[in-house]
Amino acid sequence: MSYATKMIKVKCDGAVHEFPAQTSAGKVIKKVYGKKSGAVAALVNNEEKDLSYLLSENCDINLIKDDSDEGLYIMRHSCAHLLAQAVTKLFPEAKPTIGPPVKDGFYYDFYMDPINENDLNKIEKLMRKIVKQNIPIQREEHDNETLREMFSNNLFKSEIMDDKIGEDVGSSAYRQGEFVDLCRGPHVESTSKLRWFKLTNTSQAFWRGDSSRETLVRIYGMCYSSKEDLQTRETLLREAAKRDHRKLGKDLQLFHIDEMVGQGLILWTPRGTIVRNELQQFISEHLTRQGYQQIHTPHIGKLDLYKTSGHFPYYQDSQYPPIVKRDTLRRLSDEECSCSDLTNLMSEGDIDGYMLKPMNCPHHIRVYASQPRSYRDLPLRLAEFGTVYRWEQSGEISGMTRVRGFTQDDAHLFVTEDQIEQELLGCIELVKIIFGTLGMENYRVRIGLRDPNSDKYVGSPDKWNKAEDACRNATASLGVEFSEEPGEAAFYGPKIDFVVNDVLGREWQLGTVQVDYNLPERFNLSYTGSDGNKHQPVMIHRAPFGSMERFCGVLIEHFNGMFPTWLSPTQVHILTISEKHKNYARKNCSNPARISNTCRNGHWR
Ligand SMILES: [Zn+2]
Ligand SMILES: [Zn+2]
Numbered sequence: 104m105s106y107a108t109k110m111i112k113v114k115c116d117g118a119v120h121e122f123p124a125q126t127s128a129g130k131v132i133k134k135v136y137g138k139k140s141g142a143v144a145a146l147v148n149n150e151e152k153d154l155s156y157l158l159s160e161n162c163d164i165n166l167i168k169d170d171s172d173e174g175l176y177i178m179r180h181s182c183a184h185l186l187a188q189a190v191t192k193l194f195p196e197a198k199p200t201i202g203p204p205v206k207d208g209f210y211y212d213f214y215m216d217p218i219n220e221n222d223l224n225k226i227e228k229l230m231r232k233i234v235k236q237n238i239p240i241q242r243e244e245h246d247n248e249t250l251r252e253m254f255s256n257n258l259f260k261s262e263i264m265d266d267k268i269g270e271d272v273g274s275s276a277y278r279q280g281e282f283v284d285l286c287r288g289p290h291v292e293s294t295s296k297l298r299w300f301k302l303t304n305t306s307q308a309f310w311r312g313d314s315s316r317e318t319l320v321r322i323y324g325m326c327y328s329s330k331e332d333l334q335t336r337e338t339l340l341r342e343a344a345k346r347d348h349r350k351l352g353k354d355l356q357l358f359h360i361d362e363m364v365g366q367g368l369i370l371w372t373p374r375g376t377i378v379r380n381e382l383q384q385f386i387s388e389h390l391t392r393q394g395y396q397q398i399h400t401p402h403i404g405k406l407d408l409y410k411t412s413g414h415f416p417y418y419q420d421s422q423y424p425p426i427v428k429r430d431t432l433r434r435l436s437d438e439e440c441s442c443s444d445l446t447n448l449m450s451e452g453d454i455d456g457y458m459l460k461p462m463n464c465p466h467h468i469r470v471y472a473s474q475p476r477s478y479r480d481l482p483l484r485l486a487e488f489g490t491v492y493r494w495e496q497s498g499e500i501s502g503m504t505r506v507r508g509f510t511q512d513d514a515h516l517f518v519t520e521d522q523i524e525q526e527l528l529g530c531i532e533l534v535k536i537i538f539g540t541l542g543m544e545n546y547r548v549r550i551g552l553r554d555p556n557s558d559k560y561v562g563s564p565d566k567w568n569k570a571e572d573a574c575r576n577a578t579a580s581l582g583v584e585f586s587e588e589p590g591e592a593a594f595y596g597p598k599i600d601f602v603v604n605d606v607l608g609r610e611w612q613l614g615t616v617q618v619d620y621n622l623p624e625r626f627n628l629s630y631t632g633s634d635g636n637k638h639q640p641v642m643i644h645r646a647p648f649g650s651m652e653r654f655c656g657v658l659i660e661h662f663n664g665m666f667p668t669w670l671s672p673t674q675v676h677i678l679t680i681s682e683k684h685k686n687y688a689r690k691n692c693s694n695p696a697r698i699s700n701t702c703r704n705g706h707w708r
């Protein structure tokens with residue numbers, strides 16, 4: 104029997120069909136589902152393949168539809184290639200680097216000179232032209248040598264090859280017209296399948312996310328499978344732009360960011376401070392009810408403190424550089440010590456200094472350790488609206504939601520193992536009250552658990568099982584949807600995250616509750632048990648708002664700037680009928696006291 108007449112059995116849509124070998128997956132799908140199947144790719148024996156993939160053996164085929172998550176992912180990935188094709192045509196010097204699909208769309212990073220709005224329009228126009236030309240998107244297999252040759256003028260692609268495929272192995276590339284990209288695929292069959300897209304914006308990015316490497320131009324776009332979906336998304340983005348807290352916050356004079364003060368550092372104006380104070384007071388009432396004690400700690404701490412906690416040098420890149428003592432600095436300068444020498448000396452512990460605190464935990468731990476503790480003191484709940492500083496990349500700073508200095512509604516609970524569940528319940532109750540009061544009913548909860556195949560976790564498996572169960576039980580008591588996510592726990596303990604959907608359907612990670620076995624160990628904390636022996640407490644970190652800055656930013660957008668009365672900076676405004684009554688009105692509201700009686704659910708007490 105000649106090869107051409109070999110028949111294969113293809114299981115598709117619940118039935119077995121016979122086809123000659125070398126029939127394409129797309130042809131099978133067309134035959135079984137008809138022309139309008141909406142397939143963008145195929146699942147052949149559970150592997151994603153192009154529709155042009157030729158079948159040589161018996162197999163199972165399922166279609167990947169354009170409106171499924173997988174289908175959209177493929178379309179968005181194809182759209183990224185389309186973008187790169189247009190960019191390299193218009194800017195022949197531009198070097199494409201990576202271009203992945205993301206939620207709602209795609210982006211591609213190019214090594215090129217910055218572009219403007221006008222360029223963006225030009226690129227989009229050319230993309231539409233390429234779509235109309237219906238150019239086939241074809242997979243090619245090449246050996247390593249050929250691939251290296253093909254991409255020899257693009258150092259970024261060469262670097263990707265070094266990392267991903269090594270020296271000897273070949274790989275695939277995808278070609279559409281004159282554009283070819285190193286890629287695993289799969290992709291849609293031709294450019295005409297990509298009609299519902301739009302370029303949205305550009306930003307700066309770094310090769311490999313590393314600020315010491317090349318600066319790149321990132322171009323973002325969105326892409327959907329239908330006109331309706333794209334329009335819905337555009338409407339949503341327009342609405343989001345109107346509600347943008349950066350715009351509203353300015354119009355309503357809630358906060359100010361000043362170049363002279365520094366990027367990512369929020370200045371709370373008098374009106375914004377009213378909102379913040381009301382929120383703090385609101386939560387403080389519940390803290391008191393739940394038996395928390397409030398404390399204050401300084402904004403800096405000795406480097407040694409953070410060496411013990413492990414925040415230094417491990418998280419150095421996300422912190423402001425340390426503050427070195429004046430005489431040390433003078434000595435180092437006399438010795439002509441360079442910046443990198445200084446960093447090394449610090450990591451090695453040869454010189455001491457101070458750090459802006461990136462976390463409140465170490466300070467709170469030292470309050471715990473300031474006196475001998477017995478089981479009668481536990482649970483000890485220490486709360487602080489504590490300001491911390493982190494070094495966000497300048498490209499990532501945005502309004503109040505990504506900042507370099509922020510105040511957490513932080514607390515640390517020092518508990519016995521048996522108290523974990525009860526205390527988690529209290530933490531969760533707090534989050535529930537906050538979300539309920541502010542009308543943020545649409546949220547989900549994620550429980551981050553251990554990855555069962557990893558051994559990076561501190562604490563015995565026994566302890567972990569108990570803590571994970573405590574997280575599950577406490578969360579279940581909330582009565583909201585929650586998901587368990589293995590592998591998402593921190594190495595030091597399981598956690599519960601609250602993800603809020605705002606009115607526009609966007610997700611924000613706000614509050615978090617985290618169990619910690621590591622810091623009590625690192626700081627050698629203890630308490631005397633009822634048995635008279637020393638035991639180690641467990642810590643719970645929790646911040647229901649997360650950060651005051653971020654939370655307020657989200658609230659401004661959530662309420663579209665129209666805060667409920669109890670939060671509103673202007674609660675009552677008195678207008679006089681005529682000039683005559685002005686003095687009387689002024690006399691009676693010269694001290695615009697807050698209407699302290701407003702109940703937080705909007706009614707009067
Ligand atoms: Zn690709
Ligand atoms: Zn903490």
